[in-house]
Amino acid sequence: MRDGDGFVRIASTTDVPENSVIGLRVGEQDIALFHLENGEFRATDNICTHEYALMSEGWLEDCVIECPLHAGRFDVRTGKGLCAPIERDLPVFEVRISGTDVFVKLP
Numbered sequence: 001m002r003d004g005d006g007f008v009r010i011a012s013t014t015d016v017p018e019n020s021v022i023g024l025r026v027g028e029q030d031i032a033l034f035h036l037e038n039g040e041f042r043a044t045d046n047i048c049t050h051e052y053a054l055m056s057e058g059w060l061e062d063c064v065i066e067c068p069l070h071a072g073r074f075d076v077r078t079g080k081g082l083c084a085p086i087e088r089d090l091p092v093f094e095v096r097i098s099g100t101d102v103f104v105k106l107p
């Protein structure tokens, strides 16, 4: 359900254990939802910007996700690509938590 300012409820906070990531599809958008060690929730596009791989199948360490296909790494807070072969940053989506509901602002 989309509210007036473009946020859509995509999950419950309990769907994602701390220090892990899940993949979701909302409409046409693939989303990786991260629950970081420090308790923050972050969301990015779930498709790597290098080739086709799901970030939710990669390895999360602190705030960095490593792509399962060629080991490209991104900071999930900013989407910034951190090493080769990544040439384009990962789109990030604003997250809002309300109670146990996780909302993401989609483009």
Ligand code: FES
Pocket: 048, 049, 050, 051, 052, 053, 067, 068, 069, 070, 071, 072, 085, 086
């Ligand atoms: S597909 Fe992600 S680094 Fe190549």
